[in-house]
Structures are given as structure tokens and as C-alpha cells.
Amino acid sequence: MNPTIRPLTDDERRALAAARLVAVESAPYLAHALFSVRPVAAVGLDTFAVDRHWRLYVDPASLIEWGPLASGAVLVHEVCHLIRDHSGRADSLPGPVDHSRWNYATDAAINDDLIAAGLPLPEWVVTPAALGLDEGGVEEAYYASLSPEPPQTEVGCGSGAGDPQQAWEPSLDDPQTPGLDDGQVTITRRKVAHDVRDAVAQGRGTIPAGMARWASDELRAPTVPWRKVLAGMVRRAAALTAGRITYSYTRPGRRRLPRIITPAMRAPRVTAALVVDTSGSMTEGDLNTALAEVGGVIKAVGGTVRVIACDAAAASARQVRNPRDVKLIGGGGTDMRIGIAAAEALKPTPDVVVVLTDGDTPWPEAPTRARLIAVLTREHGMSRVPAWARAIHVPAA
The missing domain is CATH 3.40.50.410 (von Willebrand factor, type A domain)
Incomplete structure (x- = not known):
């Protein structure tokens, strides 16, 4: 059943504010991201989730049932999906994405760090040990190690974590629940990465190893716009631009016309x-x-x-x-x-x-x-x- 999306009530906002206070106290280096997400109520979701535009979907029943401590820890978990760009990294996985397996892999990598940092996560969360994996791994390595999973029917952690986009998710410019655009997301991630790096350098609290590694990678982001450079230098690479495809007769198309062989659509890749x-x-x-x-x-x-x-x-x-x-x-x-x-x-x-x-x-x-x-x-x-x-x-x- 699709959840009902609506604004949070005043009571729900106060409950979320308490959870966010717990989250900021537990992970102060994530404060900028925790206050950048756009919270909305998702009645019937039975969990928290995020989308690609940094909306936070909160099921009011779960928020009340879990209380501020557990809700704060889950809030940190969801924000970690966003700052680690699990949606973008899912798009870069080879072959068709096994969303269930990716959800397990990302949850395990995040929860491994949060447990090490002492956050009070619910007992049912996914951990590397529960999946038979080593601690301290990265998401792509966990994904490769896990066996294929049946397609999931639940939402998981949302499209912001690399799950398929849901029909009930509002558009980016929805007037009632506007999300963050790509530029705002980039700025937010960089700010959080700087905060994590500064916390590590100053020895403030316990910074999980995976979080420190992410911040280091984020601040070493590539300078060259490789997608544009490669597309400009190799004619066949033009399809790297979003939405660009071409026709090929190396494999017949599915369209059937009398005595005519139609070409198939192909998205060339540069090597x-x-x-x-x-x-x-x-x-x-x-x-x-x-x-x-x-x-x-x-x-x-x-x-x-x-x-x-x-x-x-x-x-x-x-x-x-x-x-x-x-x-x-x-x-x-x-x-x-x-x-x-x-x-x-x-x-x-x-x-x-x-x-x-x-x-x-x-x-x-x-x-x-x-x-x-x-x-x-x-x-x-x-x-x-x-x-x-x-x-x-x-x-x-």
C-alpha cells in the first residue's frame, strides 16, 4: 500500500525535533545534513526513508513507537544514505541493479559505522555480521559478496538510498514539498565532508572509520568533467550524455515490418x-x-x-x-x-x-x-x- 504524503503536524514536528537533537548530539559532524533534509509525513510507510532530492519521509506511527533515541539513530542512518550518494553509486553498478542486495550492502556499511560510534540502533538493523561479512568494508564490496536477492516489495530506504523511485514521491519542484537540486546537494555533501575532516583532525568524539574514509574521498572528488571530456574526444562516446542513444543493425530491432529489418536501439560506451x-x-x-x-x-x-x-x-x-x-x-x-x-x-x-x-x-x-x-x-x-x-x-x- 502506498503511504499518504502530507505535511507533519505540530506534534509530529516536535517529536522529530527531539529525534534530530539526539542525532546531532550523537553525530555533530552531520548537523548540516540533518538540518538540510526536508521532512514530510508518510503515513503507512512503517519506517523512515529518503529520496534523491533529500526529502525525509517519516511515518508518524514509527516516530512515536521508536521514541527519540531510536528515531534519532535511524535519522542518522537515513542521512548517511544521502551524503554517501548511494543513489548515484547504485547507478554506477555494473549490469542491472539488484536493489534488494544493494539495500542490504548499504545498510550494513552504514550500521557498521553507527554501532562503532555507539548509536542506539534498533536490534533488527542489518549488520555485516548478520550477513556473514567482515566489518569495515565498503558498500560495493559488500554488494559483490552477497548472493542475489528476490526483488523487494517494501520501500527499503527510498530512492535516496538507491532503491527504485516510488510513484508517490513528489517531483523536485513540487510546491508543497520542494526538494534540493543537484547544486544544493553537492554543496551540502562538501560541507559535511569538511566538518567530518575537521572533527577527525581535532579529535572530537569518535568518528567512524567509514565516515572518515567517505569524507576523504569526497574532498578528493575529480576536478575534470570526464563525461564531457570523453564525449568530446571520442565520437562513439556521445551517448555518455544523458539520454543519448543511437541505432545499430548488429542486432535486429523488435519492431516488425514486412521485408524490412529494423535496427535496435543501442547506447554505446567508450572504453x-x-x-x-x-x-x-x-x-x-x-x-x-x-x-x-x-x-x-x-x-x-x-x-x-x-x-x-x-x-x-x-x-x-x-x-x-x-x-x-x-x-x-x-x-x-x-x-x-x-x-x-x-x-x-x-x-x-x-x-x-x-x-x-x-x-x-x-x-x-x-x-x-x-x-x-x-x-x-x-x-x-x-x-x-x-x-x-x-x-x-x-x-x-
Whole structure:
């Protein structure tokens, strides 16, 4: 049964305010997010949930039954779905998303942190131990480890957690219950990440390891708009722009016309290989910046990329879907030509080779078969990049 969406009554607002006070006292570094969500009543929901536009759906019966302590902990849980961008990360999972499995994976990752921080979560919450998983893991790793689940019939934690959008969710610009737009969401996440980082640096309270890791990743977000860059450099990548598709005769379409073969709709994907400079001249800031751009490319291509660590020799290519999977092996001299050659030798051949380097390297004299993008952490190396390649300066973190 679909819940009934309406504004909160005065009594419900007071009960939610008490729960939010508990939440802020338990996790003060989340205060900005806790006061940024837009609460509405969802009568009959039997839980709390969030949508992609940062609306918080509160079932009044659950709010009263749980009381301020448990409701405050659940409120922190729902806000964690939003700041960790579980909806956007669900969109980047390979293949059709198993929403039930993703819901278990994200709940386990969040609750693992909240229990470690001492929040009074209800006894029935999902934990890594309950799923037979190790503590301290990340959502994508939990998702990969879990067995496929039957499609869920309940709401889960809402579209803001990566569940399907519900028919009863208002539109972004609904006049009665307006949500946050993408710009407001980005600003809010960055503010919370700074607050978490400051709390860690000042030793205020117990910051869960997963929360600290998220803040570090958020503040190392990629600078390059990879979706636009890749689309502009490779003609087949035009479909990376939202809503862009093309026709293909490699597979017949479902439409049947007499004596006519119709094409099927196809959404082409660009294939990219990354060469990461791991020579001795790359500082920790250079490497952190490179890893942030790896994450940007992964999100742009919508899946996994092949990454080659290279100094004066190229390591074996690794298929990665998270920057944390990159193994930075090296520390010697610098010759990105070797890494570029190794990338072009991969099968299938990549459309684009992205080199992440400080720029202190020789470059190929002749144009490469794949389009070459040089991302440099130091501006002085820009003049060395061949004219036929694309050079982008991204200052080191």
C-alpha cells in the first residue's frame, strides 16, 4: 500500500525535533545534513526513508513507537544514505541493479559505522555480521559478496538510498514539498565532508572509520568533467550524455515490418585505459589527485576501467571499479611511453588512454591509435605534451 504524503503536524514536528537533537548530539559532524533534509509525513510507510532530492519521509506511527533515541539513530542512518550518494553509486553498478542486495550492502556499511560510534540502533538493523561479512568494508564490496536477492516489495530506504523511485514521491519542484537540486546537494555533501575532516583532525568524539574514509574521498572528488571530456574526444562516446542513444543493425530491432529489418536501439560506451605515474617524483598529493581522477573516469564510463601503474616499467593492467582497487606499484624512473604502449596493446583496444602524471616524462613522438589525454598535476609539464594529445592541468591536492 502506498503511504499518504502530507505535511507533519505540530506534534509530529516536535517529536522529530527531539529525534534530530539526539542525532546531532550523537553525530555533530552531520548537523548540516540533518538540518538540510526536508521532512514530510508518510503515513503507512512503517519506517523512515529518503529520496534523491533529500526529502525525509517519516511515518508518524514509527516516530512515536521508536521514541527519540531510536528515531534519532535511524535519522542518522537515513542521512548517511544521502551524503554517501548511494543513489548515484547504485547507478554506477555494473549490469542491472539488484536493489534488494544493494539495500542490504548499504545498510550494513552504514550500521557498521553507527554501532562503532555507539548509536542506539534498533536490534533488527542489518549488520555485516548478520550477513556473514567482515566489518569495515565498503558498500560495493559488500554488494559483490552477497548472493542475489528476490526483488523487494517494501520501500527499503527510498530512492535516496538507491532503491527504485516510488510513484508517490513528489517531483523536485513540487510546491508543497520542494526538494534540493543537484547544486544544493553537492554543496551540502562538501560541507559535511569538511566538518567530518575537521572533527577527525581535532579529535572530537569518535568518528567512524567509514565516515572518515567517505569524507576523504569526497574532498578528493575529480576536478575534470570526464563525461564531457570523453564525449568530446571520442565520437562513439556521445551517448555518455544523458539520454543519448543511437541505432545499430548488429542486432535486429523488435519492431516488425514486412521485408524490412529494423535496427535496435543501442547506447554505446567508450572504453578507457588509465596509466598512473608511480615514479619517485610523484608526491602523495600527486597520487591522491590521480586517484580522484580515476574515480571520475570510472563514473563517466559507467562501469570498470583498466589501470596500469607505470614508472620506468609498466605493471600488469588491473580491472578496477573503485579507486581503492588501484595498486600503486613503482617509485623508480619515469617513462609514460611504456605505459601508453602497454595500454594500447590491451584487448579490446581502448578508445581513450588517460595518463595521470606530474608531467616529468617523455611522450610518444607519433600520434597514438587511441585518443590520448594527459592529466598533469604540475603546470610546468603542459608544454611538453604533444600537440596532437589533449593536455589538462589538475593541481595536486
